[in-house]
Amino acid sequence: MRNLILPCLLLSVIGLQSCKNNEKQKEAAVNPEAEKVVSKECYKAIYENDTLDLDLNILKNGKIKGDLVMKTAASPVKKGEIAGEFRGDTLFVDYTFVDGTNNNATFKNPLALLKRDKQLILGNGTLQTTMGVTYLVKDKPIDFDRVKYKFDSVNCK
Missing domain, CATH: 2.40.128 (Lipocalin)
Structure with a gap:
């Protein structure tokens, strides 16, 4: 059981980090200053x-x-x-x-x-x-x- 918890926790952290990176890229693409x-x-x-x-x-x-x-x-x-x-x-x-x-x-x-x-x-x-x-x-x-x-x-x- 312990052997499964650690890999699952690691995968979820990596998944959340990649979601944050996507959000930062979207914010940069919609920068209103660049559209001036x-x-x-x-x-x-x-x-x-x-x-x-x-x-x-x-x-x-x-x-x-x-x-x-x-x-x-x-x-x-x-x-x-x-x-x-x-x-x-x-x-x-x-x-x-x-x-x-x-x-x-x-x-x-x-x-x-x-x-x-x-x-x-x-x-x-x-x-x-x-x-x-x-x-x-x-x-x-x-x-x-x-x-x-x-x-x-x-x-x-």
């Missing part, structure tokens, strides 16, 4: 009858959050939020949006924007969907030369 907005940048892209408005909030932890509104001539207005980060001079974000008046369905697409001078260029990349998640294919290059949308810096409202 450091600066704001606004951009607009116009191509033929299409207008795209992009508002970026640069957070203290280096992440990017913001809003993107796509008014294209051929489809309903897409309004949504972006979240991501810069890797080098390229901003990789996930665009979560609703399409037009259908507020019941939410869509999520990855976007890549190259920062060149005071412009952000929306790249064309190969998308792949696996198990309901769409992402940019890593082995395929993203084209930033033959594009429709080049965002110019504008004054924020």
